[in-house]
Amino acid sequence: MEISLPKGVRQIIRELNEHGYEAYVVGGSIRDALIGLTPKDYDITTSATPEEVMGIFRKTVPTGIKHGTIQVITADGMYDVTTYRSEGDYVQFRYPTNVIFIDDLVEDLRRRDITINAMAYNTEKGIIDPFNGTEDIRQRLIRAVGNPIERFKEDALRILRAVRLATTLNFNLEASTLQAIVETMDGLRFISVERIREELNGILLSDNPSRGISMLFHLGIMKLVLPEIMPMAMFNQHNPHHDKDVLHHTLEVLENTPKALDLRLAALLHDTGKPTAFTVDDHGIGHFYGHEKHSARIAREILQRLKYDNHTTDTVTTLIAHHMVSLDMKNEVKIKRFILSVGKENVAALLDLKTADHVGKPDSSGAKLYEISAFRHRIQKILDRGDPLVIKDLAVNGQDIMNLGLREGRQVGEILKSLLDHVLKDPSLNEKYTLLNLAQKELLHDK
Structure with missing residues (x-):
């Protein structure tokens, strides 16, 4: 079987061969090509030492020279070239104590993790597969x-x-x-x-x-x-609106969310607080009042422990904290405040989460989906109009308010919030002269 390789990869292999060294594409790119997927990157392995690789190619970066890896820069991209190697004993279940450069491809492949990652290829020799990775792909x-x-x-x-x-x-x-x-x-x-x-x-x-x-x-x-989510497993909800335990409901929600990391994390963690919030009424029906707040707290602890960036952490916890929002909201001022609390950039994802959450319940009728769609439409109507929704949308800024004679930053912020409240109710007030007059009245009132 012939595998199509990028021009830069072919060039590197050809030049190494011309200098008397073996060279192959190795690992995930061969696996993906055999499965029919487009490889994301191409790694090259060679019998040449790192110093020999740097001597052959004009543009190189010693990205991992200690472990035998040199990055070679070609006209169509940069590619990692790594010397055949074996590894000494491992410590802490992760790191080899030492790396030994060798000249045996099969021994290099032997140290790899999974058979379908332990194959090599070049156009001259074809596929080198000492551990039957091609058969495991077939199976x-x-x-x-x-x-x-x-x-x-x-x-x-x-x-x-x-x-x-x-x-x-x-x-x-x-x-x-x-x-x-x-x-x-x-x-x-x-x-x-x-x-x-x-x-x-x-x-x-x-x-x-x-x-x-x-x-x-x-x-x-x-x-x-994720030890924090273990309590979801086999947690019976004892509620007619839920025919699955918390974990299996979560899995169904996860499966029905679009492929976006923030949204998938929110789907996975959106009900983690249910075991904590669980109560049973006099009729034996289970309830989870306020579980979204517990879930948002647990999610933040998990995301911080795993060192997710602040933006991801804030976005995911925001989606979780608001996933129980009522769809009956029709008052535009309330909708605007809802958009403000969630963030314009998060509204679509939140409604995607609401949709997936509903699909994961026994009553997945079109009526609820219609409610979600109608709520989405009401929100979009406001967004399309371009109504002011946040303080930076106001026709005045902090300096304008300070020019009225204020020095204290906190009072400036309070006045801006008050002006935004006026504008949320009546967007036509969002003119500089009008807002300054309103601000002046606020100051006079405070005195």
Whole structure:
């Protein structure tokens, strides 16, 4: 089988070959090409040492020279070129104590994690597949290279990579590989939260995120990844509006959200507060009053622990905190205040979350979907009109208010908020002269 390679990749392999060295494309790009996916990047492996690679190519960057990786710059892009290597013993379930450069491709492939990632290719030799990765692709299996327990003890992050690949490719975990994951998962305690976060993101942004989250629960891994959401599992809601436990409802919501990280995180975490908020009335019906506030708090703790950026954390918690908003809201001033509290940039995502949340319930009739659509239309009508919604939309600013004789910043802010309240009720007031007159009256009243 011939695999199409970018011009820069072909150039690098050709020049290394002309200087007497072996060179192949390796890893995920070969896997993706064989599956029929477009590779995201191309890594090259070679028998040349890092110093020899830098001697051959004019434009290089020693990005990871300690581990044998040199970045080669070509006319059509930059590509990592890594020397064949073997690795010494691993420490802390992640890092090899030393790296040894070798000249044997098969030994280099032997150190890799999953068989479908342990293949190499060049146009002259074709596919080099010593661990039957092509057969595992045909069988749709995720199988560790060699002894799976050894592979996962070397680097526990490979456990999450295996789950992510099984999720994104819709493959199954091979039996011995699955068993090894269960036996070695405690090694994940040594993995940085940043690495765990990136693998979680990969699962959430797949075409079938609920399958990946389910696997983390069923394998017992979730207690090491997101222990805060464990109480959702098998939590019976005892409510006629919910025919699933909290976890299975969450999985259905997750599956019905668009592929955006903020939204998928909000879907995963939107009901984490239900076990905390749960009460039962005199008729044996379960209720979750205020669970959205508990959920937003738990979500913020999770996102901060996993070191998500502030924007992501704030967006996700905002979506969760408002996901129970009433759809009956028709008063435009209330709708404007709602938009202000959520943020114009988050309104569409919140309504997408509301839609997915409804689809995940037994009563998924068109009536509720119509309500969501109508609410979306009322909001969009306001946005399309361009009505002032935030302080920066006002025809005056803080300096204008200070020019009236104020010095205290807090009072300036209070007046601006008051002016915005006037403008939310009547957009025609948003003229500089009118607002300054209103501000002057506020000042006189305060005196």
